Amino acid sequence: MADYEINITKSWRKSLSMRFDSKWVLQVKAPKLLLRTQIDAFIKKNTPWIEKEYAKISQRNIDKQWYLFGKVQRGLLWELCQDKLLKFYKAQAKKYLIPRCNELAEKYWFTHKWIRITSASTRWGSCSSKKTLNFSYRLIMAPKEAIDYVIIHELCHLRQMNHGAKFWKEVSDIMPEYKEHENHLKSDGWKYRV
Ligand SMILES: [Zn+2]
Structure with a gap:
């Protein structure tokens, strides 16, 4: 029922x-x-x-569902227009992703310069050679473990600017089950959009 x-x-x-x-x-x-x-x-x-x-x-209404930390949100949706939802996500992303990234960086001894929240639609995160980390606000819709994976992935790029064996070793040393979260984002990532 x-x-x-x-x-x-x-x-x-x-x-x-x-x-x-x-x-x-x-x-x-x-x-x-x-x-x-x-x-x-x-x-x-x-x-x-x-x-x-x-x-x-x-x-x-299935395509009108919206996500926060991997959980479907419904009721409020009717009052939220796309514009407001976008603003909400961006504010949440700043509030959650930046402190979380700083926390993980400190815990695993990474040094980054700056964290930016972007509107990137095709990638969850990126890391520049100037040690700036970028995360898409869309990430806030994904489960917290998947968010951690993306943060750790980008942090590891501070040490390894490629996807070589050394890079994946760094990632799996910190997060042994990273593959699970990577797969989740590949299979369910399409849902996490406005
Ligand atoms: Zn990468």
Whole structure:
């Protein structure tokens, strides 16, 4: 059974009706004098229809889901326009990625000059020869372990500016299970976009 909310409104009407509103709440309209048990029986009788409708709207809105730290966020989405969502992500990215990168750099003895949050859409992060680290704000939508992987990946480029064996050794010394997170970003990364 899906976990939708039900809201019952009574008025001087003759019959029962129901529909899902734009916030995925099942709005039930009932005649004023109808008993709660009768309303419940009506809802119960129509459960197959409700479940089908609910499945339909969730399917329709699947591409409107938004992510934060790898978890799907729904409810608020209806109030968030794309522009606001973008601003929200960029602010979250600054708030989370910069301190986290500094923390990991300190922990594993890396020296970087500057961290920038970019709008890059094709890469999660990059590292320049001037020791500047760049991270896409989109990274904030990914699970925290995947974020750590990207940060560690870029930090290791401070020591190895290539993807050679030495580089991967550095990465796996710090994060032995890095492959799992790399694969996650490859398979699910498409979801983490506005
Ligand atoms: Zn790399």
